[in-house]
Amino acid sequence: MNEGKKIRVLLAKPGLDGHDRGVKVVALALRNAGMEVIYLGRHKGPMEIVEAAIQEDVSFVGLSNLSGSYKQLFPKVLRLLKKNGLENVKVIGGGVILDDDIQPLEKMGIKIFPVGSRTGEIIEYIKKSASN
Amino acid sequence: MLKIVDRAMHGDRISLAKLITLIENDPSAARKMISMISPYTGKAHVIGLTGATGAGKSSLINGLISELRNRKKTIGVIAIDPTSPFSGGAFLGDRIRMPAGSLDKNVFIRSMGSRGRLGGLSRATSDVIKLLDACGKDVVLVETAGAGQSDVEISKLADTVMVMTTPEGGDDIQIAKAGIMEIGDIFIVNKADVGDADSRVYEIRMMIHSLSRRDTSWEPEVIKTIATNDIGLKDLCNIIENHYKFLRDTNFLFARRKKRKRSELVDLFRETVTEHVLKYMDEGKKFDILIEKVINNELDINSAVNELIKVLQNKKRG
Numbered sequence: 289m290n291e292g293k294k295i296r297v298l299l300a301k302p303g304l305d306g307h308d309r310g311v312k313v314v315a316l317a318l319r320n321a322g323m324e325v326i327y328l329g330r331h332k333g334p335m336e337i338v339e340a341a342i343q344e345d346v347s348f349v350g351l352s353n354l355s356g357s358y359k360q361l362f363p364k365v366l367r368l369l370k371k372n373g374l375e376n377v378k379v380i381g382g383g384v385i386l387d388d389d390i391q392p393l394e395k396m397g398i399k400i401f402p403v404g405s406r407t408g409e410i411i412e413y414i415k416k417s418a419s420n
Numbered sequence: 421m422l423k424i425v426d427r428a429m430h431g432d433r434i435s436l437a438k439l440i441t442l443i444e445n446d447p448s449a450a451r452k453m454i455s456m457i458s459p460y461t462g463k464a465h466v467i468g469l470t471g472a473t474g475a476g477k478s479s480l481i482n483g484l485i486s487e488l489r490n491r492k493k494t495i496g497v498i499a500i501d502p503t504s505p506f507s508g509g510a511f512l513g514d515r516i517r518m519p520a521g522s523l524d525k526n527v528f529i530r531s532m533g534s535r536g537r538l539g540g541l542s543r544a545t546s547d548v549i550k551l552l553d554a555c556g557k558d559v560v561l562v563e564t565a566g567a568g569q570s571d572v573e574i575s576k577l578a579d580t581v582m583v584m585t586t587p588e589g590g591d592d593i594q595i596a597k598a599g600i601m602e603i604g605d606i607f608i609v610n611k612a613d614v615g616d617a618d619s620r621v622y623e624i625r626m627m628i629h630s631l632s633r634r635d636t637s638w639e640p641e642v643i644k645t646i647a648t649n650d651i652g653l654k655d656l657c658n659i660i661e662n663h664y665k666f667l668r669d670t671n672f673l674f675a676r677r678k679k680r681k682r683s684e685l686v687d688l689f690r691e692t693v694t695e696h697v698l699k700y701m702d703e704g705k706k707f708d709i710l711i712e713k714v715i716n717n718e719l720d721i722n723s724a725v726n727e728l729i730k731v732l733q734n735k736k737r738g
Contacts, residue, residue, distance in 0.1 A: 319507065
Protein backbone atom coordinates (compact mmCIF):
# COMPACT_ATOMS: atom_id res chain seq x y z
CA MET A 289 0.00 0.00 0.00
CA ASN A 290 2.89 2.35 0.68
CA GLU A 291 4.69 1.84 -2.61
CA GLY A 292 3.50 1.97 -6.16
CA LYS A 293 1.21 4.07 -8.18
CA LYS A 294 -1.52 6.19 -6.66
CA ILE A 295 -4.29 8.01 -8.46
CA ARG A 296 -3.76 11.75 -7.98
CA VAL A 297 -6.72 14.09 -8.33
CA LEU A 298 -6.76 17.90 -8.20
CA LEU A 299 -10.01 19.45 -6.97
CA ALA A 300 -10.75 23.13 -7.28
CA LYS A 301 -13.53 25.68 -7.39
CA PRO A 302 -13.05 27.99 -10.34
CA GLY A 303 -14.50 31.47 -10.42
CA LEU A 304 -16.46 33.47 -7.88
CA ASP A 305 -18.35 30.71 -6.14
CA GLY A 306 -17.77 29.98 -2.48
CA HIS A 307 -20.01 26.96 -1.92
CA ASP A 308 -17.46 24.30 -1.11
CA ARG A 309 -19.37 21.76 0.99
CA GLY A 310 -19.92 19.51 -2.01
CA VAL A 311 -16.36 19.47 -3.25
CA LYS A 312 -15.12 18.65 0.27
CA VAL A 313 -17.48 15.68 0.46
CA VAL A 314 -16.07 14.45 -2.83
CA ALA A 315 -12.50 15.04 -1.60
CA LEU A 316 -13.06 12.87 1.46
CA ALA A 317 -14.76 10.15 -0.57
CA LEU A 318 -11.83 9.99 -2.99
CA ARG A 319 -9.36 9.99 -0.10
CA ASN A 320 -11.20 7.09 1.50
CA ALA A 321 -11.06 5.29 -1.84
CA GLY A 322 -7.24 5.37 -1.62
CA MET A 323 -6.54 8.35 -3.87
CA GLU A 324 -4.28 11.33 -3.26
CA VAL A 325 -6.50 14.38 -3.40
CA ILE A 326 -5.01 17.84 -3.74
CA TYR A 327 -7.61 20.44 -2.84
CA LEU A 328 -6.79 23.85 -4.24
CA GLY A 329 -9.63 25.78 -2.65
CA ARG A 330 -12.09 28.41 -3.79
CA HIS A 331 -11.99 31.35 -6.16
CA LYS A 332 -9.32 29.93 -8.44
CA GLY A 333 -8.57 31.24 -11.90
CA PRO A 334 -8.39 28.68 -14.73
CA MET A 335 -4.65 29.23 -15.19
CA GLU A 336 -3.99 28.75 -11.47
CA ILE A 337 -5.75 25.40 -11.70
CA VAL A 338 -3.73 24.38 -14.75
CA GLU A 339 -0.44 25.42 -13.12
CA ALA A 340 -1.26 23.33 -10.03
CA ALA A 341 -2.19 20.37 -12.26
CA ILE A 342 1.23 20.64 -13.93
CA GLN A 343 3.18 20.72 -10.65
CA GLU A 344 1.16 18.01 -8.95
CA ASP A 345 1.25 15.63 -11.95
CA VAL A 346 -2.39 14.68 -11.51
CA SER A 347 -4.39 12.44 -13.84
CA PHE A 348 -7.71 14.12 -13.06
CA VAL A 349 -8.89 17.66 -12.49
CA GLY A 350 -12.25 17.95 -10.73
CA LEU A 351 -14.07 21.28 -10.97
CA SER A 352 -17.00 22.24 -8.80
CA ASN A 353 -19.35 25.08 -9.62
CA LEU A 354 -22.70 26.08 -8.18
CA SER A 355 -23.05 29.56 -9.59
CA GLY A 356 -23.89 28.98 -13.25
CA SER A 357 -20.57 30.12 -14.62
CA TYR A 358 -19.46 26.57 -15.44
CA LYS A 359 -20.33 27.03 -19.11
CA GLN A 360 -17.46 29.46 -19.49
CA LEU A 361 -15.08 28.15 -16.83
CA PHE A 362 -15.06 24.38 -17.37
CA PRO A 363 -14.23 24.54 -21.10
CA LYS A 364 -11.64 27.21 -20.44
CA VAL A 365 -9.78 24.97 -17.97
CA LEU A 366 -9.96 22.09 -20.47
CA ARG A 367 -8.58 24.31 -23.24
CA LEU A 368 -5.75 25.63 -21.11
CA LEU A 369 -4.79 22.13 -19.94
CA LYS A 370 -4.42 21.05 -23.57
CA LYS A 371 -2.61 24.20 -24.55
CA ASN A 372 -0.09 23.65 -21.75
CA GLY A 373 0.75 20.08 -22.65
CA LEU A 374 -1.64 18.22 -20.36
CA GLU A 375 -3.70 16.51 -23.09
CA ASN A 376 -3.94 13.33 -21.02
CA VAL A 377 -5.44 14.92 -17.93
CA LYS A 378 -9.15 14.17 -17.65
CA VAL A 379 -11.56 16.86 -16.52
CA ILE A 380 -14.55 16.14 -14.32
CA GLY A 381 -17.22 18.69 -13.49
CA GLY A 382 -19.73 18.76 -10.67
CA GLY A 383 -22.23 21.02 -8.97
CA VAL A 384 -25.43 22.63 -10.17
CA ILE A 385 -25.33 21.82 -13.88
CA LEU A 386 -28.49 22.25 -15.97
CA ASP A 387 -29.72 19.10 -17.73
CA ASP A 388 -29.43 20.77 -21.13
CA ASP A 389 -25.80 21.63 -20.57
CA ILE A 390 -24.59 18.17 -19.60
CA GLN A 391 -24.41 16.67 -23.07
CA PRO A 392 -22.54 19.57 -24.72
CA LEU A 393 -19.96 19.59 -21.90
CA GLU A 394 -19.49 15.82 -22.05
CA LYS A 395 -19.10 16.04 -25.82
CA MET A 396 -16.18 18.40 -25.23
CA GLY A 397 -14.64 15.76 -22.98
CA ILE A 398 -15.74 16.94 -19.55
CA LYS A 399 -17.41 14.19 -17.55
CA ILE A 400 -20.27 15.69 -15.54
CA PHE A 401 -21.57 14.57 -12.14
CA PRO A 402 -24.43 16.95 -11.33
CA VAL A 403 -26.05 17.47 -7.93
CA GLY A 404 -27.52 14.18 -6.75
CA SER A 405 -24.68 12.04 -8.08
CA ARG A 406 -23.37 9.40 -5.71
CA THR A 407 -19.74 9.57 -4.67
CA GLY A 408 -19.48 5.88 -5.56
CA GLU A 409 -20.19 6.72 -9.20
CA ILE A 410 -17.39 9.29 -9.25
CA ILE A 411 -14.92 6.85 -7.67
CA GLU A 412 -15.90 4.12 -10.12
CA TYR A 413 -15.49 6.46 -13.09
CA ILE A 414 -12.05 7.65 -11.94
CA LYS A 415 -10.75 4.15 -11.20
CA LYS A 416 -12.01 2.88 -14.54
CA SER A 417 -10.53 5.76 -16.54
CA ALA A 418 -7.25 5.54 -14.64
CA SER A 419 -6.73 1.92 -15.61
CA ASN A 420 -7.36 2.60 -19.31
CA MET B 421 15.20 8.94 -19.01
CA LEU B 422 18.10 11.18 -20.01
CA LYS B 423 15.76 13.28 -22.15
CA ILE B 424 13.18 13.93 -19.45
CA VAL B 425 15.91 14.74 -16.91
CA ASP B 426 17.45 17.14 -19.38
CA ARG B 427 14.11 18.83 -20.02
CA ALA B 428 13.41 19.15 -16.29
CA MET B 429 16.81 20.70 -15.70
CA HIS B 430 16.14 23.20 -18.46
CA GLY B 431 13.00 24.43 -16.77
CA ASP B 432 10.24 22.17 -18.14
CA ARG B 433 7.82 21.90 -15.25
CA ILE B 434 5.83 18.97 -16.64
CA SER B 435 9.01 16.87 -16.81
CA LEU B 436 9.98 17.92 -13.29
CA ALA B 437 6.54 16.92 -11.99
CA LYS B 438 6.73 13.54 -13.75
CA LEU B 439 10.15 12.85 -12.25
CA ILE B 440 8.80 13.55 -8.77
CA THR B 441 6.06 11.00 -9.44
CA LEU B 442 8.75 8.55 -10.55
CA ILE B 443 10.60 9.05 -7.26
CA GLU B 444 7.37 8.41 -5.35
CA ASN B 445 6.28 5.35 -7.30
CA ASP B 446 9.38 3.53 -8.51
CA PRO B 447 12.38 3.49 -6.15
CA SER B 448 14.71 1.55 -8.44
CA ALA B 449 14.14 3.80 -11.46
CA ALA B 450 14.49 6.77 -9.12
CA ARG B 451 17.91 5.56 -8.03
CA LYS B 452 19.18 5.67 -11.62
CA MET B 453 17.76 9.15 -12.07
CA ILE B 454 19.35 10.40 -8.85
CA SER B 455 22.73 9.13 -10.07
CA MET B 456 22.32 11.29 -13.17
CA ILE B 457 21.47 14.48 -11.33
CA SER B 458 23.83 14.08 -8.38
CA PRO B 459 26.64 16.19 -9.86
CA TYR B 460 24.24 19.14 -10.02
CA THR B 461 23.10 19.01 -6.40
CA GLY B 462 24.31 20.76 -3.26
CA LYS B 463 23.60 24.33 -4.34
CA ALA B 464 20.16 24.87 -2.85
CA HIS B 465 19.50 26.07 0.68
CA VAL B 466 17.24 23.42 2.19
CA ILE B 467 14.91 24.82 4.84
CA GLY B 468 12.66 22.59 6.93
CA LEU B 469 9.54 23.75 8.71
CA THR B 470 7.90 21.56 11.32
CA GLY B 471 5.37 21.95 14.11
CA ALA B 472 1.96 20.84 15.28
CA THR B 473 -1.10 20.56 13.07
CA GLY B 474 -2.81 23.91 12.67
CA ALA B 475 0.14 26.00 13.88
CA GLY B 476 0.13 27.82 10.54
CA LYS B 477 2.96 26.16 8.64
CA SER B 478 1.40 26.46 5.18
CA SER B 479 0.43 30.09 5.75
CA LEU B 480 3.98 30.85 6.82
CA ILE B 481 5.36 29.16 3.70
CA ASN B 482 3.01 31.34 1.68
CA GLY B 483 4.46 34.45 3.31
CA LEU B 484 8.00 33.18 2.80
CA ILE B 485 7.33 32.56 -0.90
CA SER B 486 6.39 36.23 -1.36
CA GLU B 487 9.33 37.51 0.64
CA LEU B 488 11.87 35.22 -1.01
CA ARG B 489 10.53 36.17 -4.45
CA ASN B 490 11.08 39.83 -3.54
CA ARG B 491 14.67 38.81 -2.94
CA LYS B 492 14.80 37.19 -6.42
CA LYS B 493 15.17 33.63 -5.15
CA THR B 494 13.74 30.71 -7.11
CA ILE B 495 11.79 28.38 -4.89
CA GLY B 496 10.81 24.74 -4.60
CA VAL B 497 8.27 23.71 -1.97
CA ILE B 498 7.58 20.18 -0.75
CA ALA B 499 4.40 20.08 1.33
CA ILE B 500 3.74 16.81 3.10
CA ASP B 501 0.45 15.67 4.56
CA PRO B 502 -0.37 12.30 6.12
CA THR B 503 -1.39 9.28 4.10
CA SER B 504 -4.18 7.23 5.65
CA PRO B 505 -2.81 3.96 7.02
CA PHE B 506 -6.29 2.53 6.43
CA SER B 507 -7.23 3.50 2.88
CA GLY B 508 -3.84 4.54 1.51
CA GLY B 509 -5.46 7.78 0.40
CA ALA B 510 -4.52 11.31 1.40
CA PHE B 511 -6.11 14.73 1.56
CA LEU B 512 -3.37 17.15 0.56
CA GLY B 513 -4.59 20.57 1.58
CA ASP B 514 -1.47 22.68 2.00
CA ARG B 515 -1.87 24.44 -1.35
CA ILE B 516 -5.07 26.13 -0.17
CA ARG B 517 -2.95 28.37 2.05
CA MET B 518 -0.34 29.01 -0.61
CA PRO B 519 -1.82 31.28 -3.27
CA ALA B 520 1.44 33.25 -3.51
CA GLY B 521 3.38 32.29 -6.57
CA SER B 522 0.51 30.30 -8.05
CA LEU B 523 1.24 31.77 -11.49
CA ASP B 524 4.95 32.35 -10.96
CA LYS B 525 7.19 30.11 -13.07
CA ASN B 526 9.95 30.44 -10.49
CA VAL B 527 7.91 28.77 -7.78
CA PHE B 528 7.27 25.03 -7.88
CA ILE B 529 5.04 23.52 -5.22
CA ARG B 530 4.50 19.81 -4.81
CA SER B 531 2.11 18.17 -2.34
CA MET B 532 3.07 14.72 -1.12
CA GLY B 533 1.42 12.06 1.00
CA SER B 534 3.60 10.57 3.73
CA ARG B 535 2.85 7.09 2.30
CA GLY B 536 3.53 5.06 5.40
CA ARG B 537 6.66 6.85 6.57
CA LEU B 538 6.63 8.24 10.12
CA GLY B 539 8.28 11.41 11.33
CA GLY B 540 6.34 13.86 9.14
CA LEU B 541 8.21 13.08 5.91
CA SER B 542 7.83 10.58 3.09
CA ARG B 543 10.42 8.15 1.75
CA ALA B 544 10.67 10.22 -1.41
CA THR B 545 11.36 13.53 0.32
CA SER B 546 15.16 13.47 0.30
CA ASP B 547 15.30 12.56 -3.40
CA VAL B 548 12.75 15.20 -4.35
CA ILE B 549 14.89 17.78 -2.53
CA LYS B 550 17.85 16.68 -4.68
CA LEU B 551 15.79 16.95 -7.84
CA LEU B 552 14.54 20.47 -7.08
CA ASP B 553 18.10 21.41 -6.17
CA ALA B 554 19.47 20.02 -9.46
CA CYS B 555 16.73 21.88 -11.34
CA GLY B 556 18.19 25.14 -10.09
CA LYS B 557 15.96 26.15 -7.19
CA ASP B 558 17.86 28.52 -4.88
CA VAL B 559 15.74 27.56 -1.90
CA VAL B 560 13.89 24.33 -1.16
CA LEU B 561 11.26 24.62 1.58
CA VAL B 562 10.07 21.40 3.17
CA GLU B 563 6.87 21.50 5.20
CA THR B 564 6.37 18.40 7.31
CA ALA B 565 3.03 16.80 7.99
CA GLY B 566 1.86 18.21 11.32
CA ALA B 567 4.51 16.74 13.57
CA GLY B 568 4.42 15.36 17.08
CA GLN B 569 6.89 15.63 19.92
CA SER B 570 9.40 13.07 18.70
CA ASP B 571 9.28 13.81 14.98
CA VAL B 572 12.84 14.97 14.37
CA GLU B 573 13.33 13.44 10.92
CA ILE B 574 13.41 16.84 9.25
CA SER B 575 16.70 17.65 11.01
CA LYS B 576 18.31 14.91 8.91
CA LEU B 577 17.35 16.62 5.66
CA ALA B 578 17.43 20.37 6.15
CA ASP B 579 20.31 22.86 6.41
CA THR B 580 18.11 25.18 8.43
CA VAL B 581 15.42 23.76 10.72
CA MET B 582 12.49 25.91 11.79
CA VAL B 583 10.16 24.74 14.55
CA MET B 584 6.79 26.42 14.81
CA THR B 585 4.59 26.76 17.86
CA THR B 586 1.69 28.98 18.87
CA PRO B 587 1.06 30.86 22.14
CA GLU B 588 -1.79 28.49 22.94
CA GLY B 589 0.02 25.26 22.10
CA GLY B 590 0.56 24.02 25.65
CA ASP B 591 2.66 25.42 28.48
CA ASP B 592 6.35 25.52 29.46
CA ILE B 593 6.26 21.81 30.27
CA GLN B 594 5.66 21.05 26.60
CA ILE B 595 8.59 23.26 25.65
CA ALA B 596 10.83 21.42 28.11
CA LYS B 597 10.13 18.03 26.58
CA ALA B 598 12.86 16.38 24.58
CA GLY B 599 12.66 15.80 20.86
CA ILE B 600 11.24 18.32 18.44
CA MET B 601 12.13 21.35 20.59
CA GLU B 602 15.81 20.40 20.44
CA ILE B 603 16.19 20.52 16.66
CA GLY B 604 15.28 24.13 15.86
CA ASP B 605 17.79 26.62 14.49
CA ILE B 606 14.92 29.09 14.40
CA PHE B 607 11.82 28.96 16.59
CA ILE B 608 8.69 30.65 15.34
CA VAL B 609 5.83 31.63 17.62
CA ASN B 610 3.04 32.10 15.10
CA LYS B 611 -0.42 33.56 15.74
CA ALA B 612 1.40 36.01 18.02
CA ASP B 613 -1.80 38.06 18.31
CA VAL B 614 -3.58 35.23 20.09
CA GLY B 615 -2.73 34.49 23.73
CA ASP B 616 0.47 35.29 25.56
CA ALA B 617 3.14 35.17 22.86
CA ASP B 618 5.81 36.88 24.94
CA SER B 619 5.67 34.17 27.63
CA ARG B 620 6.03 31.54 24.97
CA VAL B 621 9.08 33.29 23.54
CA TYR B 622 10.58 33.54 27.02
CA GLU B 623 9.94 29.83 27.71
CA ILE B 624 11.62 28.83 24.47
CA ARG B 625 14.64 31.05 25.21
CA MET B 626 14.97 29.43 28.64
CA MET B 627 14.89 26.01 27.04
CA ILE B 628 17.50 27.02 24.44
CA HIS B 629 19.89 28.21 27.14
CA SER B 630 19.61 24.85 28.86
CA LEU B 631 20.76 22.97 25.76
CA SER B 632 24.33 21.97 26.41
CA ARG B 633 25.04 20.11 23.22
CA ARG B 634 24.19 21.25 19.76
CA ASP B 635 25.95 20.38 16.52
CA THR B 636 26.78 24.01 15.72
CA SER B 637 27.66 27.12 17.73
CA TRP B 638 24.63 28.96 16.34
CA GLU B 639 22.44 30.48 19.03
CA PRO B 640 18.88 29.53 18.00
CA GLU B 641 16.68 32.55 17.31
CA VAL B 642 13.10 32.96 18.47
CA ILE B 643 10.73 35.13 16.46
CA LYS B 644 7.06 36.09 16.68
CA THR B 645 4.99 36.06 13.49
CA ILE B 646 1.43 36.51 12.32
CA ALA B 647 1.76 34.66 9.05
CA THR B 648 -1.66 35.49 7.63
CA ASN B 649 -1.06 39.23 8.12
CA ASP B 650 2.50 39.14 6.81
CA ILE B 651 3.89 40.26 10.18
CA GLY B 652 7.40 39.14 11.05
CA LEU B 653 8.09 37.56 7.67
CA LYS B 654 10.79 40.04 6.61
CA ASP B 655 12.66 39.57 9.88
CA LEU B 656 12.27 35.80 9.61
CA CYS B 657 13.74 35.90 6.11
CA ASN B 658 16.71 37.87 7.40
CA ILE B 659 17.30 35.33 10.15
CA ILE B 660 17.08 32.48 7.64
CA GLU B 661 19.66 34.18 5.43
CA ASN B 662 21.90 34.88 8.42
CA HIS B 663 21.74 31.25 9.45
CA TYR B 664 22.74 30.07 5.99
CA LYS B 665 25.58 32.56 5.91
CA PHE B 666 26.68 31.35 9.34
CA LEU B 667 26.63 27.71 8.19
CA ARG B 668 28.72 28.52 5.12
CA ASP B 669 31.20 30.81 6.88
CA THR B 670 31.86 28.38 9.70
CA ASN B 671 32.05 25.17 7.70
CA PHE B 672 29.13 23.81 9.71
CA LEU B 673 27.23 23.45 6.45
CA PHE B 674 29.76 20.89 5.32
CA ALA B 675 29.67 19.17 8.71
CA ARG B 676 25.88 18.92 8.65
CA ARG B 677 25.78 17.68 5.09
CA LYS B 678 28.48 15.14 5.86
CA LYS B 679 26.46 13.79 8.75
CA ARG B 680 23.39 13.69 6.56
CA LYS B 681 25.18 11.88 3.71
CA ARG B 682 26.61 9.39 6.15
CA SER B 683 23.21 8.29 7.40
CA GLU B 684 21.83 8.35 3.86
CA LEU B 685 24.65 6.13 2.65
CA VAL B 686 24.18 3.67 5.51
CA ASP B 687 20.42 3.52 4.89
CA LEU B 688 20.80 3.03 1.17
CA PHE B 689 23.51 0.43 1.62
CA ARG B 690 21.37 -1.51 4.07
CA GLU B 691 18.40 -1.34 1.74
CA THR B 692 20.38 -2.40 -1.31
CA VAL B 693 22.25 -5.25 0.35
CA THR B 694 19.08 -6.63 1.91
CA GLU B 695 17.34 -6.46 -1.45
CA HIS B 696 20.18 -8.33 -3.19
CA VAL B 697 20.55 -11.05 -0.60
CA LEU B 698 16.85 -11.67 -0.23
CA LYS B 699 16.38 -11.82 -3.98
CA TYR B 700 19.06 -14.50 -4.24
CA MET B 701 17.91 -16.42 -1.20
CA ASP B 702 14.30 -16.45 -2.32
CA GLU B 703 15.28 -18.40 -5.42
CA GLY B 704 14.82 -22.05 -4.55
CA LYS B 705 13.45 -21.20 -1.12
CA LYS B 706 16.98 -20.97 0.33
CA PHE B 707 15.80 -18.35 2.77
CA ASP B 708 13.01 -20.58 4.03
CA ILE B 709 15.44 -23.45 4.51
CA LEU B 710 17.79 -21.20 6.46
CA ILE B 711 15.00 -20.06 8.78
CA GLU B 712 13.89 -23.62 9.38
CA LYS B 713 17.42 -24.58 10.33
CA VAL B 714 17.40 -21.82 12.94
CA ILE B 715 14.07 -22.98 14.34
CA ASN B 716 15.30 -26.60 14.53
CA ASN B 717 18.44 -25.44 16.37
CA GLU B 718 20.64 -26.77 13.58
CA LEU B 719 22.04 -23.26 13.19
CA ASP B 720 22.10 -20.27 15.52
CA ILE B 721 20.88 -16.92 14.21
CA ASN B 722 24.33 -15.29 14.12
CA SER B 723 25.66 -18.12 11.99
CA ALA B 724 22.65 -17.65 9.74
CA VAL B 725 23.69 -14.03 9.25
CA ASN B 726 27.17 -15.24 8.31
CA GLU B 727 25.57 -17.53 5.73
CA LEU B 728 23.88 -14.48 4.22
CA ILE B 729 27.16 -12.59 4.10
CA LYS B 730 28.73 -15.57 2.33
CA VAL B 731 26.03 -15.24 -0.31
CA LEU B 732 27.16 -11.67 -0.96
CA GLN B 733 30.83 -12.63 -1.10
CA ASN B 734 30.20 -15.47 -3.52
CA LYS B 735 28.05 -13.23 -5.64
CA LYS B 736 30.88 -10.77 -5.90
CA ARG B 737 33.30 -13.46 -7.06
CA GLY B 738 30.77 -14.84 -9.51
